[in-house]
Amino acid sequence: MFKKIVLQEGVTLYIRKTEQFKTVNFSVKWKTALDETKAAHRAVLANVLQDSNGRYRTQTALRNTLDEMYGTVLYTDASKRGETHLVSLYAECVNDEYLSEGGVLDEVLGLIQTTIFEPNLVDGQFDETIVNREKRSVIERLRSLYDDKTRYAQKRMLELLRPDSAASASSYGTEKVVDAMTTGDLLNAYESMVHEDEVAIYVVGDVDEQEMTEKIRTHFPFQSRPAMERKLLQQAGARQTDDVRRVREKQEMKQGKLHLGFSTPVSFHHPDYPKMQITNGVFGGFxxxxxxxxxxxxxxxxxxxxxxYASHYGLLYVMAGIDAELEEKAVDLIKEQLQAMQQGNITDLEMEQTKALLGNGIKSAFDSARGQIEVFDQFKELDEQFTAEKMIAVWESVTKEDVQKMATEISLEIVYLLSGKEAV
Incomplete structure (x- = not known):
């Protein structure tokens, strides 16, 4: 699917030559071990790098330049995957072949190079005005969690279920760390990211692979660095269900938010991972x-x-919006659905529809260049020759007996209810 070229130790280029799109898409991903302090600094850094750079020192100047490049798009993002924190830079531009005059591709590569290697520094430090503005932006995003009661309830359930864990950590860190961050902290985060992080560079479009490889070598002179060590979830047997933790919390709200946390020894790198995907689909995924x-x-x-199904953490969640007084009945009914699967009560139609929807989901992801990059970047950890067709074939091979066995590996650990203060 993607051609792999190792540029340096810890720096890898992946090119997908395809006539599917009239654009050329780029992505640069920096990966490091996740912790909330580092995540907070890197989330602000991602925003600051997107804001401006050493050549275009204001948002307006940068946006005008992108417009002049036939509407080129450039943006950054911070995210997490398992125990890994990622900062991603994305760019999309029209392919020179569709223009009367070429040169846009080189201009865009030059702009990405500037964004990465020539940040907007003043006397060797990031501009404090820009940093403070982007700190506020990240803090607002963190605070928005509290306005979305479903997201808030999920976050609280995870904090209770897996405290001090990557599973409950935010990819934007914490408000306290963001607020306390200095321009010096940001510069340290930048230097660490550019010089120490594992780097994956993606190109998708109708390009000459050899020519593009040389352009990437020229524009992105990353030095070698050790590939990051990935911590895998330690596999364990299914937990017992007789010590289920129950937590109730109240806020000013109407609808109750019921969140159940289940554990399973089947994680992303486990050979039964595709079977658990099907199991989740039959249980509550669709x-x-x-x-x-x-x-x-x-x-x-x-x-x-x-x-x-949060496969990287070996966790499965159930979310339901209920009237708070129906908590016990709802929990019992949810548990009954899992018990039915454990007893083999699984229909052919449930299996067929789950496989079809999973297949459609991965196919639709491949309708966009970014979707291709994101799916491959994750699944290449399992198979560097990954394709959607391979994954669909694996799902098709899953049987009802497989799903029944997977259901027996799912154990309830916590029941969390967020409800209104007037609720009993």
Missing amino acids: AHSKLFMNVREKESMAYYASSS
Whole structure:
């Protein structure tokens, strides 16, 4: 799918030559071990690098330049994956072949180079005005969590379920760390990211692979660095369900937010990972799943009910919007759906629809260049020859007996309810 070229130790280029798009897409990803202090600094850094650079020192100047490059898009993002924190820079420009005059591709590569290697420094430090503005932006994003009660309840459940863990850590760090950050901290974060992080560079478009490789070598002179050590989830047996933790919290709100946290020894790198994806799909991942059909539709117990599988942490979550007084009935009904699967109560239709929707999901991701980059960047950790067709074939091979076995590996650890203060 992607051609792999090792530029330096710890610096790898992946090129996908395709006529699928009239644009050329670039992504540079910096990867390091996740901790909330580092995440906070890097989240602000991502914003600052997107704001301006040493050549275009204001947002306006940079945006005008992008417009002149036939609407080229350039932006950054901070995220996490398992125990890894990522800062990503994305750029998309029209392919020179579709222009009467070429040269845009080289201009864009030059702009990305400037963004990375010539940041907007004043007397050797980042501009304090810009830093303070982007600190406020990150803090506002962190605070927005509290206004979205579903996201807040999920965050609280994770903090209780896996405290001081990557599973509950934010990719934007904490408000306290962001607020206390100095321009010196930001410069240190920048130097560390550019010179020490593992780097993956992606190019997707109708390009000459050899020519593009040389352009990338010229524009992105990263020095060698050790590839980061990835900590994998330690596999363990299914936990017992007789010590389920129950937590209730209250805020000014109407609808109750019921969140259940389950553990499983099957994580992303486990050979049974695709089977657990199917299992989650049958359980609550889609509109045909047992949770949706029985908890929401049949019993009208919830405004919504679904499950999600956080494979990098070996966790499965159930989220439901309920009237708080129905907590016990809702929990019992959710547990009944899992028990039904453990007993082999799985229909052919549930299996067929789950496989079809998973397949459609990965196919639709490949409709965009960024989708191709994001999916491959994750799945290449399992198979550097990964393709959507390979993944779909694996899903198709999963049986009802496989799903039944996977269901027995899922154990409830915590029941968390966030409800209104007037609720009993």
